Amino acid sequence: MIGDSTFKALNDCYLRLLSTCDALEAVADALPGPVAADHCRALASATLGIVAETHKIEEQVLLPALAASTRQELRLVAERLRQEHAFDSLTAMEIDDALGSLADGRPSLSADAIGYLLRSFFESVRRHVHAEQDLILLISNENSSGRHHH
Template identity: 50%
Template sequence: MLPNSRTGPLERSYQQLLDLCDVLEAIADSLPHPDAGLCITTADALEPLVELTHVLEEEVLFPILAASSRPELNQTVARLRREHLSDMATAGEVSDALRAVASSSSPLSPDAVGYLLRSFFDSMRRHVYGELELIELFLPDRDGRTIN
């Protein structure tokens, strides 16, 4: 799917988030001896990127869903807003864990850190792909039709 002017910034943010998930996967695969610099860089980027993505979803995706004639999408928007709180809390935990691993002061075992990272990036990937599917459903196709 090619970004359009309306959804382009959100889709670019999603791509950055997917790229960061790839880095998190590489870090998880390298445990118990990951690159400390990569851990710090990733920890520094994670929370701001998740926050930016949420802001863009509020500005771009949620109005698309709200404009639909389908009232059940209000429940979808409410669920996504609740998920944002959970995503931000987990992004903070992942960032803290990465910093602790980088400084060799993690109270968690490498297996526990790996599980935390994998749980987060699996969830983020699912989230992003689900949102991209929603965008695709609600933007006009080549013939100008939408799911509305």
């Protein structure tokens, strides 16, 4: 079962992750124009950090709760989320590289490619966050309905 303090920590991560997505969207919108180097570096670091922190809490709490569900479809969702975490982590590393090279004035990708990378990531992450918030409600309702897991 997901306790209130754990839910709050996870929800705080989700809010920071969504805020990071907003910042990534602002950079994508600004391209191909200039973007402040310090902002790019800070955003790259923030993206890696919040993705890692969110995944850590989800893997400690959300995924085990899904895996322990009496419902097979929720157990299958846990495996899909693990795969999505791997994809999101790799993409966050690509964003770190792209924004770092952009900040250094030697972009490794074209402005269009960086914009596409950022948009692909933040749109996917926003969907994941909303789906995972729905899952937390579902698990909470399942646990409060009187079912016990062994």
